[in-house]
Amino acid sequence: MPKLFSRSLAEEIRKRAHQFPILAVTGPRQSGKTTLLKSLFPDHVYVSLENPDIRSFAEDDPNGFLQRYPGQAILDEVQRVPALFSYLQTAVDESGQMGQYILSGSQNFHLLKNITQTLAGRVALFRLLPLDHDEMEQAGILPGTYAEACIQGGYPAIFHRGISPADFYENYIRTYIEKDVTELVNIRDTQSFRTFLGLCAGRTGQLLNLNAMANECNISQPTAKAWLSILQSSYLVFLLYPYHENFNKRLVKTPKLYFYDTGLVSYLLEIREKSEILTNRLKGNIFENLVVSNFMKINEHRYLHRHYYFWQDHNGLEVDLLRKTADAFEAYEIKATQTLTSDLFKGLHHFAEIAKPATVHLHLVYGSQESLTRSNTDVQGWNACFP
Template identity: 45%
Template sequence: MIPRHAAPRLAELAGYYPIVAITGPRQSGKTTLARAVFAGKPYSSLEDPDVRAFAMGDPRGFLAQYPDGAIIDEAQRVPELFSYLQTRVDGERRMGLFVLTGSQQFGLMEGISQSLAGRVGLLHLLPFAYDEVGATRPNDSLEDWLWRGFYPPLFDRNIPPHVWFADYLATYVERDVRRLLQVRDLDAFHRFVLMCAARTGQLLNLSALAADCGITHNTAQAWIGVLEASYLVLRLAPFHRNFGKRLTKTPKLYFLDAGFAAWLAGVRGADELATGNLRGPIFETWVVSEFAKRRRNALRGEELYFWRDTAGHEIDLLVTRGEQVLAAVECKSGRTVAEDWFPPLARFSALADNPRRLLVYGGESGQPRTEATVFGWRTIGQALDFAFG
């Protein structure tokens, strides 16, 4: 097993709460992480029909099998179980008793909010961070990483990314969307997902997106919510503090895995990212996703935003704590540092009380410049350390 940065935080949560829950996209490694951190606990999957029938028909008897708790995989498949878990943990008052995992956020979170509020420590697990897997393929280029992405099965199976992504999309659409979300026009939803990928790293214009897909604005809004709640995309909100400027109020859209976004947008090989027009948006998508992973893996309290005024001045990413901007980050996919990359950071720094300034680019070498600290893409982990402090 490749060690996960989230493992220490998960163990820490088990000392604070009687139940810990791990949620996230399908195939992000939730079960593997749970079984590694809580190796002494028995494991039960509610995906198995006979196990699910037992839990539904006799929830008390099902839980009685586990006097010292257990890992219950795909817990949302039996929502009736949550009330019995509440009774059990309230009576015993032991921390870290049960570990729940769930790929489908809606059912798991609904059960937690209704029956287990205040009793569950929650961890959102995304696919691998670069620092978790970079050493496994030290000779791969930036384009190789952006094209492959970071889902765990692409590292433990010898399967081409384009094959795995096609199956992943089909499974996600056919299983989660049809069965659980009642999206009836699957062709339209499929087209919608492709159109979203083509817009990764851009301002989210829902009206234009809906028109391009032949759906209503309300449907587009609902479907974006589906993708976001399933941990496939992130809506990055604009920073609300205006510094005396008129600001855009439109969020930006990012996929949480660069490889999946690239495949959905039609990229079929790493070489296509070397000079194609998707290189910049996919690189920016990757950088933003790495910041999102660090925040979730470490249970950080900081928030992520971008900043853009109506004159078009923009900073790609802000790390904030309340009203304070801790770091301003620019993402550039070019391989050579250019002088015109720095003025936006200097301009914003003058407005925002001199936050830490970072530039992450597609080259190899870092530079401690006066205008900003420059990090090559391979040192994204150092950039994260610097930004979060």
């Protein structure tokens, strides 16, 4: 990757290269994994298992394959050769060398399945997602408005190769569906899957209702569940689960659906101009997705291991993002408006009241770039680099 971008995860990976024999970096296609690893480990031999000849060699003769790379190697798309993992275990146990093999892959399900089965305790796991706001700010490419940020998204190629978001995301979807999806599951009607992907975009920031999505897409509920799992394992979407501590209220127990990248959401919703974001009926949902996904990216890129939730009761009062610490809650309300009114703080204050005697630190993230304090609440602009 050009020097324009400094990835926060780089330092975390570098630290643990001296503590684990194997490092594994997953994340969506085009998030910059290969470029990052090559820059971090210039002395490692780079081997792509996307190459049919190399993959065939690794499948037919795993021992011979690893003997060809006995020192240090980056094995890209390693999930394509599941049999290799057992041999990797033997190789690192015998050598005792730290940072010997760097594994990379864009299919989380297959990669993690093989790691947990054969490499537990020997590997440090990382996720490299599209650029977070802090990384974009450091590189001088963070857009001036949230509407522009929602459309551009955070995939590095859009910025350093000067590709328009529309061109990038159309080709990204085509490649993803034609390559990854067809490999993960036998989908004959790829148009139905693309329709399902679009339905997910239309429900971003909302409670997950698989039955409704299945009916609208004319597929079975089990198929919808399987397809959603594919989107999760490919790092396109994630689920945010509700916080379940009983505050003597009937609580919603269904997760919310979000995308890791709002540029993809906007493209799927056929939003091409930033002015269209401001008038779209899903503006609030897209803005919420922008903020929540940025928390998730920073959590992964800084290797914080934090757990986030949302809270909502059956009266509709909610907290959009919630984190429980040892002695308090961090509660976030997320609103696209640039005008502060007392109604915006209602859910936060309600939660703080029913959570007593626990301490609740209140935060409001809104569509402006100005940060201030109001009603005992930390008010932050959408572009703030959250802890």
